[in-house]
Amino acid sequence: MYRPEIKVLDCTIRDGGLMNNWQFTDEFVRDVYQALVAAGVDYMEIGYKSSASAFSKTENGAWKFCEEEALRKIVGDEKGDIKLSAMADIGRIEPNDIAPKDQSLLDMIRVACYVNEVDKAIWLAEHCKDKGYETCINVMAVSTALERDLDEALNDLSKCKIPNIYLVDSFGSMYSEQIEYLARKYKTALPGKTIGIHAHNNMQLAFSNTVTAIIENCNMLDATMLGIGRGAGNCPIEILMSFLKNPKFNLRPILHVIEKHLIQMQREIPWGYYIPYMLAGAKNQHPRVSMKWVESEKRDKLVDFFDSMVDGMDI
């Protein structure tokens, strides 16, 4: 029996864009959008909301900024039955750059922050809420947070007006027991709030950790088509949709986009399971060193990577 509270959020464009600076064609973004509407997915995270003063518009595609004109080109005249989300990073957006909700096609702003930035995140998210948006806070990289800092952050979050808080396994370093532990901690510390899960696939655990989070009553689930995302990527939405039982979900339109776009795209901007990402996950490290390695001609020198990592750990 399905749980109607469960919502799926596709972040193919937002997270996948980390691979190519959001240089996607409008056709691709439109195909993703229309497929998600047809598939019954609840939210599409279409990019970041960033200040034009903070990033170059030649280096970064439209989805680094999510301006209304760009959104309108995708959505067309009549918006489908899906909510659009944009992510805002602390310090990379001016509150004034966020239009009131009634002037925007966006429905939700998700604020991403580290544990020690929770106060700033709450301030920005409440600002967005006051402007009329659904809101959410993604607390990143909790696998490296000290328990006491996390407890304090959760205490702050419990008192804020933001209804949705995400458990984020930024480094793809968590096993099911850690997801279970943290999901229970979040549920206990944040009564009345919805908990979400955003998992990475370094150790081929993104889907299974998402299932563990579902079992632990997390009700917002992030995923991307064919798992596109930085490094090892994310929870593949096609597996998640095969698993979920809500009759409104329909896998077929998503397979169509994977067939039409993603298979070829993965050949051009490779993501997915590979040993340097796996090792970073297993060691609870940021994937940036692995990504640099995999993008270099040393890509397949796995033993050298292993040795450099062990050496690095000794410092």
Place this chain on the structure above:
Amino acid sequence: MYRPEIKVLDCTIRDGGLMNNWQFTDEFVRDVYQALVAAGVDYMEIGYKSSASAFSKTENGAWKFCEEEALRKIVGDEKGDIKLSAMADIGRIEPNDIAPKDQSLLDMIRVACYVNEVDKAIWLAEHCKDKGYETCINVMAVSTALERDLDEALNDLSKCKIPNIYLVDSFGSMYSEQIEYLARKYKTALPGKTIGIHAHNNMQLAFSNTVTAIIENCNMLDATMLGIGRGAGNCPIEILMSFLKNPKFNLRPILHVIEKHLIQMQREIPWGYYIPYMLAGAKNQHPRVSMKWVESEKRDKLVDFFDSMVDGMDI
């Protein structure tokens, strides 16, 4: 803290050989063998024990038969600190073709069978035990077994002399809750026996289901290098070794073989996550239809595959 009872069984050659009829070079098999010894892996399953009368020796490489001469070429004069295993399929081996243990380099015979063949499997495995081997029975495809048939098979197994019984997710169709349920059922039905886990990766759950099985006190764990195996493949041993805490395990030699052989091999005989395999897992189907599709020029026609599967299910 690690659990010393846990044993890792690498079946890179046996299961990987399903992809290329065991046409591996001696150099590759020797490199795998030596790496597993250096890595502290407990068992190497080097192939099948089959009767020469049952299979062609031109179509199948040496590891379909595991004759002593072939084993000696790999092991050299002095056998390393690892146990060698071969799998025997019911009906494809004459008991007389199995030499007494003191004339063989093999340490263990694993008998594979379906639920309705358990009596035959017990007979063959006890025959091998009487000849001096460690023994094991792998009950395949339990995801399609009726509960009553499985209970009867477990009852028979509980009374036999074979100490190791495997839970096998042949179709890669099980989620953690099913692994948990079946592992508990096996533990309860088979007091005093060691339970093993052999998982497939159709839904990217092979490693995570192996971890679930560990939590449920399964102590024999199958895995292969880079997950090589039929279709979506198996639990990748490199992730499993990163997870296990026993200080005797050493990942580095395994990475060396992956770097030297497996990366290139995967380009020639592709295995691993792909949507036709995922859909077969999600629908609890044998992967043979998916494999045929993926090997054809229709490989990337994902929507057609989905439609054909849905049509097939309607019959």
